[in-house]
Amino acid sequence: MLGQVAVGGGAPVSVQTMAKADPAHVDTIVEQFLMAKRAGCDIGRIAVPDEAAVESIPEIRERTGLPIVADVHFNHRLAVAAAEIGADGLRVNPGNLGGPKNLAAVVEAAAKAGVPIRVGVNAGSMPKLDGEAMEATAENMVSVALEQAKAIEAMGYQAIKVSLKASEIHSMVAACRLFVERSNLPLHLGLTEAGPMLSGSVRSAAALSLLLAEGIGETIRVSLAAPPAEEVRVARTLLIALGLRSGPVVVACPTCGRTKAEVMLVAERVERSLEGDARDLTVAVMGCEVNGPGEARASDLGLAFGSGGTGLLFEKGQVVAKLPNGQLEQALMEKIFQRALEDSDGA
Amino acid sequence: MLGQVAVGGGAPVSVQTMAKADPAHVDTIVEQFLMAKRAGCDIGRIAVPDEAAVESIPEIRERTGLPIVADVHFNHRLAVAAAEIGADGLRVNPGNLGGPKNLAAVVEAAAKAGVPIRVGVNAGSMPKLDGEAMEATAENMVSVALEQAKAIEAMGYQAIKVSLKASEIHSMVAACRLFVERSNLPLHLGLTEAGPMLSGSVRSAAALSLLLAEGIGETIRVSLAAPPAEEVRVARTLLIALGLRSGPVVVACPTCGRTKAEVMLVAERVERSLEGDARDLTVAVMGCEVNGPGEARASDLGLAFGSGGTGLLFEKGQVVAKLPNGQLEQALMEKIFQRALEDSDGA
Numbered sequence: 001m002l003g004q005v006a007v008g009g010g011a012p013v014s015v016q017t018m019a020k021a022d023p024a025h026v027d028t029i030v031e032q033f034l035m036a037k038r039a040g041c042d043i044g045r046i047a048v049p050d051e052a053a054v055e056s057i058p059e060i061r062e063r064t065g066l067p068i069v070a071d072v073h074f075n076h077r078l079a080v081a082a083a084e085i086g087a088d089g090l091r092v093n094p095g096n097l098g099g100p101k102n103l104a105a106v107v108e109a110a111a112k113a114g115v116p117i118r119v120g121v122n123a124g125s126m127p128k129l130d131g132e133a134m135e136a137t138a139e140n141m142v143s144v145a146l147e148q149a150k151a152i153e154a155m156g157y158q159a160i161k162v163s164l165k166a167s168e169i170h171s172m173v174a175a176c177r178l179f180v181e182r183s184n185l186p187l188h189l190g191l192t193e194a195g196p197m198l199s200g201s202v203r204s205a206a207a208l209s210l211l212l213a214e215g216i217g218e219t220i221r222v223s224l225a226a227p228p229a230e231e232v233r234v235a236r237t238l239l240i241a242l243g244l245r246s247g248p249v250v251v252a253c254p255t256c257g258r259t260k261a262e263v264m265l266v267a268e269r270v271e272r273s274l275e276g277d278a279r280d281l282t283v284a285v286m287g288c289e290v291n292g293p294g295e296a297r298a299s300d301l302g303l304a305f306g307s308g309g310t311g312l313l314f315e316k317g318q319v320v321a322k323l324p325n326g327q328l329e330q331a332l333m334e335k336i337f338q339r340a341l342e343d344s345d346g347a
Numbered sequence: 348m349l350g351q352v353a354v355g356g357g358a359p360v361s362v363q364t365m366a367k368a369d370p371a372h373v374d375t376i377v378e379q380f381l382m383a384k385r386a387g388c389d390i391g392r393i394a395v396p397d398e399a400a401v402e403s404i405p406e407i408r409e410r411t412g413l414p415i416v417a418d419v420h421f422n423h424r425l426a427v428a429a430a431e432i433g434a435d436g437l438r439v440n441p442g443n444l445g446g447p448k449n450l451a452a453v454v455e456a457a458a459k460a461g462v463p464i465r466v467g468v469n470a471g472s473m474p475k476l477d478g479e480a481m482e483a484t485a486e487n488m489v490s491v492a493l494e495q496a497k498a499i500e501a502m503g504y505q506a507i508k509v510s511l512k513a514s515e516i517h518s519m520v521a522a523c524r525l526f527v528e529r530s531n532l533p534l535h536l537g538l539t540e541a542g543p544m545l546s547g548s549v550r551s552a553a554a555l556s557l558l559l560a561e562g563i564g565e566t567i568r569v570s571l572a573a574p575p576a577e578e579v580r581v582a583r584t585l586l587i588a589l590g591l592r593s594g595p596v597v598v599a600c601p602t603c604g605r606t607k608a609e610v611m612l613v614a615e616r617v618e619r620s621l622e623g624d625a626r627d628l629t630v631a632v633m634g635c636e637v638n639g640p641g642e643a644r645a646s647d648l649g650l651a652f653g654s655g656g657t658g659l660l661f662e663k664g665q666v667v668a669k670l671p672n673g674q675l676e677q678a679l680m681e682k683i684f685q686r687a688l689e690d691s692d693g694a
Contacts, residue, residue: 020602047603071603124642133641167598167631167642169588193598193633193642196615200599201545202552202581203588209553210560223601225611225632231601234549241516241550251514251540252547254570254578255367256394256418264572268543284514285572286540294480295471295514295540 002116003067003088005042007161008186008218013244014042015235016188016221017228018071023053026060033064035229038276040236040247043219044228045069045091054081061086069118076102083109089161091118094148095127107155116159117152121145122192123166136166138174142182149185160185161219165192169207176211186218197226201234212242233275248274251284251295251302263287263305266329273333279343283336284314301335303328349463350414350435352389354508355533355565360591361389362582363535363568364575365418370400373407380411382576385623387583387594390566391575392416392438401428408433416465423449430456438465441495442474454502463506464499468492469539470513483513485521489529496532507532508566512539516554523558533565544573548581559589580622595621598631598642598649610634610652613676620680626690630683631661648682650675 001007005014017036021028023046033044044066048054054070061068069089070082076097079090083106090110094103110117121144123136134140145162152160162185164175172191179187191207194200204222211217222234239245252267267285274283284295284302296302296314305311305325313321313331323331348354352361364383368375370393380391391413395401401417408415416436417429423444426437430453437457441450457464468491470483481487492509499507509532511522519538526534538554541547551569558564569581586592599614614632621630631642631649643649643661652658652672660668660678670678 018601018603122641124645126641136645170590193600193631195597195599196611196618198545198548198577198580199584199597199618200601202548202584203596205549205552206556206585206588209556213557225599225601225614230545233545237546237549238553241553243517249550250542250546252542252572253540254365254547254572256365264543267572271543271546284540294469294473298471298483 002043002069003061005067007116007188011218013212013217013239014219015040015232015239015245016043016045016069016219017041017231017235018045018221018223019047020228023047023049023056026056029056029060030063032228033060033066035227036232037064037066039229039232040245040276040278041066041228041232043067043069043089045071045221048072048078048082051078051081054078054085057082058086061088074098076106079106080109083113083115086113087115089116089118091120093120093122093125094151095144096125100151103151104155107152107157110159111157114159116161117157118161118163118188119145119148119152120163120165120188121148123168123171124192136171138171138178141166141175142178145179146183149183161188162186163188163190165190165223167191167193169203169210172207173210176216177214180216187216188219188221189217190221190223192223194223195225197224197230200224200226201230204234205238208238209242212238212244246278246280248277248279248281248283250274251282251286251299253286253295255287266303269329270332270336273336277340279339281336281339283332285332301332301339303332349390349416350408352414354463354535358565360559360564360586361566362387362579362586362592363390363392363416363566364388364578364582365392365568365570366394367575370394370396370403373403376403376407377410379575380407380413382574383579384411384413386576386579387623387625388413388575388579390414390416390436392418392568395419395425395429398425398428401425401432404429405433408435421445423453426453427456430460430462433460434462436463436465438467440467440469440472441498442491443472447498450498451502454499454504457506458504461506463508464504465508465510465535466492466495466499467510467512467535468495470515470518471539483518485518485525488513488522489525492526493530496530508535509533510535510537512537512570514538514540516550516557519554520557523563524561527563534563535566535568536564537568537570539570541570542572544571544577547571547573548577551581552585555585556589559586559591593625593627595624595626595628595630597621598629598633598646600633600642602634613650616676617679617683620683624687626687628683628686630679632679648679648686650679 019029067088070087072079126134166172240247282299284299302314366376414435417434419426513519587594629646631646
C-alpha cells in the first residue's frame with residue numbers, strides 16, 4: 001500500500017509521475033501534481049535532495065491528496081527523515097546510501113512508519129565493481145536488484161518494490177522478463193529517460209506494452225522530458241488501451257481526401273472533455289463514409305460526418321440523430337455529459 | 348516493389364502515410380508528402396474518389412519522388428485508371444468493387460502495370476452476410492482477407508499485400524497473429540482510427556510493438572487524426588526504437604527537483620535537428636547527477652548538465668569537454684553536425 005493505493009496483489013496497475021520543479025517551490029509541485037491527478041495520476045514522487053524537501057512532504061500530501069514517494073540519493077538521513085515525517089513510500093538506490101549500516105537505518109525507519117521501499121536499478125547508474133561501473137546487462141541488473149532486495153529482507157522488512165530501468169527498449173524488457181522469472185516482488189515499470197514528449201511517449205508505449213501484455217508490471221511511470229500531467233496522460237492512455245484500466249477511448253478517423261469536416265479538432269476536443277474520466281466509454285469521431293458509420297456504430301457513442309453536409313449521431317449501435325455536420329459535435333458532447341449525469345445519479 | 352521501395356522479402360519495414368486534403372488540392376498533397384518524406388516516409392497514399400484524383404497521380408509522384416498508392420473504394424474504373432496512369436500500388440477492398448468481374452478488371456490492370464494490390468480488411472467495414480455486417484472477430488477478418496487474396500491469386504496475380512485493421516489493440520493484434528499462421532503474404536500493419544495525436548500515437552505504438560517484436564509486419568502506417576508528417580514521425584520513432592530501422596534516438600532526462608537546466612527544450616531542439624536522419628546515433632540530453640553522466644557516457648554523443656553551473660560533453664564514452672551549462676547545447680550540436688559532415692565525406 002502506498003497511502004490508499006494498493007500496488008500488486010491483483011490491484012489495478014497504478015500510474016505514477018514525478019514532480020519537475022525545484023523542491024523549494026512547493027506551490028509549483030502541488031500544481032503539477034493536481035494537474036497530473038486530474039489526468040489520472042495515482043502516486044506522486046518528489047526528489048528529496050535536502051531537509052527543506054523533507055519538510056515539504058506533509059504539505060504536498062495534504063494539498064494534493066496523492067500518496068507521495070520520496071526519492072532519495074546519497075544521503076540516508078534524508079530517507080529516514082522522509083519516512084518519519086509522513087512520506088508514503090521511499091525510492092532509494094541501496095548502493096549509494098553509504099553502506100549497510102545506513103541502509104539498516106533507512107529500513108528501520110520505513111518499517112516503523114509502515115511505508116514501502118522501492119529498490120531502483122538504472123542501467124545508467126550501475127554499481128561499481130573494481131572501480132568500473134558494472135555492465136548493464138539484464139543478468140547484472142537483475143542480480144543487483146535481487147541482492148539489494150535480499151539485503152532489505154534480511155533486515156526483516158518485506159514491503160519492497162523493484163524497478164529495472166534502461167533507456168533502450170530491449171534491455172529494459174529483457175531485465176524485467178528475467179526478474180519475474182526469479183522473484184515475485186512487485187515491479188515498477190518504466191523506460192527511463194525515454195525522450196521528448198512525442199518520441200518518448202512512443203518509445204515508452206512500445207516498451208511497456210510488451211511487458212504489460214504479458215501480465216508483467218504492477219505500477220508504471222512514463223519518463224518524459226515533458227510536464228508530469230503529460231506523463232500521466234500517456235501512461236493512462238496505454239493502460240486503458242490494453243484493457244488494464246477503465247476509461248474513455250476516442251476513436252478518430254485519421255482523415256483523408258474523402259473528409260469534409262474538422263475531424264482532428266473535434267476529436268481533440270472530445271478527448272479533452274473526457275480527461276481523467278474513469279468510465280469505460282468508446283467515443284468515435286469519424287469523417288469518412290468508408291469505415292465511419294461502421295466504427296461509430298461499434299462504439300458507445302459516435303458521430304460520422306457525411307460528405308453531403310449531413311451526418312449521423314450514434315448511441316450503442318443505433319442511429320439516434322441525423323444532423324447537419326456542424327451540429328454533430330455539440331450533440332455528441334451533450335450525450336457524453338448526459339451519460340455522466342446518469343452515472344453519477346446511479347452511484 | 349512499390350516503385351523503388353521493397354516490401355517484404357527481408358526488406359526493412361517501410362513507413363507509409365496518407366494525404367489529408369481534398370484530392371483537388373494537389374499542391375497541399377505535395378506539401379504534406381514532402382514534409383512526411385523529410386520525416387522519413389517511404390510510401391504515400393492518396394484517396395482516389397474521382398477522375399481528377401486519378402489524373403493528379405503522375406504530378407504527385409513526380410513532385411514528391413515518393414511511390415504513390417491509390418486508395419479506391421466502390422468504383423473499379425478508378426482503380427483501373429489509377430494503375431494505367433502510373434500509380435505504384437492500389438489499395439482496394441475487393442468486397443466493395445461491385446463483383447468478381449469488376450475485380451478481374453482491376454487485377455488485369457494491376458498486372459499489366461506491374462503494381463501490387465493491397466487487400467484491406469477493416470473491422471469497421473466488414474462485408475455483409477445475410478444483410479448484416481459480419482462480426483469483426485480475428486477469425487472472420489482473416490477469412491475475409493484470405494478469401495479476397497485467393498480470388499486475386501485465382502486470376503493469376505501474386506503481388507498482394509494484406510492489412511487487417513481494427514481500432515482496438517487486442518482485436519488487431521489477434522487478427523494479424525492468426526493471419527501469419529495461415530499465410531505468407533506480406534502484412535501492412537496499422538491500428539485504424541487510432542485517435543488524436545498523442546493518444547493515437549500511444550495506442551499505435553502499443554499495438555504495433557507487440558507485432559513487430561514478433562517479426563510480424565512488412566510495412567506500417569500509424570493512423571492519427573493529425574498531419575501525415577506526424578504519423579511518419581511516430582512510425583519511424585517506433586521502428587528505430589525497436590531496432591528495425593536505423594536512425595537517431597534522443598535519450599532525455601525526464602527532469603526532476605535536481606534539474607538546473609532547460610532539458611526539455613534542449614532535448615526537443617536536438618531531436619528536431621536530427622529529423623529524418625538515417626544514422627544510428629544515440630544522443631543523450633541529461634540534467635541530473637544521478638543517471639546523467641552514466642547515460643551520457645553510454646551514448647554516441649551526450650551532454651550532462653551539472654548542478655554547479657558546469658556540465659560535461661561526452662563522445663563515445665569519453666568526456667571531451669567541460670563547459671558552462673549554457674554552452675553545452677551549442678557544443679553538442681556542433682558535434683552532431685561535424686559527424687554528419689564526416690559521414691558524407693566517407694560516403
